[in-house]
Amino acid sequence: GAVVSQHPSWVICKSGTSVKIECRSLDFQATTMFWYRQFPKQSLMLMATSNEGSKATYEQGVEKDKFLINHASLTLSTLTVTSAHPEDSSFYICSARDGSVSTDTQYFGPGTRLTVL
């Protein structure tokens, strides 16, 4: 149980285009989802916290107009990188918290590697 998927696994795009990444909880309802970014050989940095049906809470320094987050259902959150540039190239990982249990455990997706040319 507690599986989180991400799509796509990797994406290569041209500078200036927008890229959408999906994060799904497959066997549980995720009231809260989180989006992280990880640069090579570095740690995960939390970008934003997404609660179903409400606006995402962004961490300091993360541009909300550039990284659009939508959490329209209890099993799906999307991250759209708008007008992507090479410096946005990174590994994007989502995680989800099971709303039916009182635990702090987050279940992580396999990640999406974005390369912007």
Added chain:
Amino acid sequence: SQQGEEDPQALSIQEGENATMNCSYKTSINNLQWYRQNSGRGLVHLILIRSNEREKHSGRLRVTLDTSKKSSSLLITASRAADTASYFCATATTTGGGNKLTFGTGTQLKVEL
């Protein structure tokens, strides 16, 4: 700045040996968690220790937590080549937006045959 600083940054040991990784943090926490990440992959949750716990075991893993020193350690006993991965500690804190995890800098473990 990083909430969690881990040391060592990298560790190379022989199969069968024990591996110890340390994590220090700065603020009060609800709990501390350890994760494993294989190269280019997602994170796997290993173990969670609450702020009122001092030690926890799970299979070959042993985690300690010293809230007075704001530090934790992860011990992997009888290591195997398959344990080769990066290991991250993450502190859970409560913010205005709810609970969130802050990850440490990570330790790259290499277990050689």
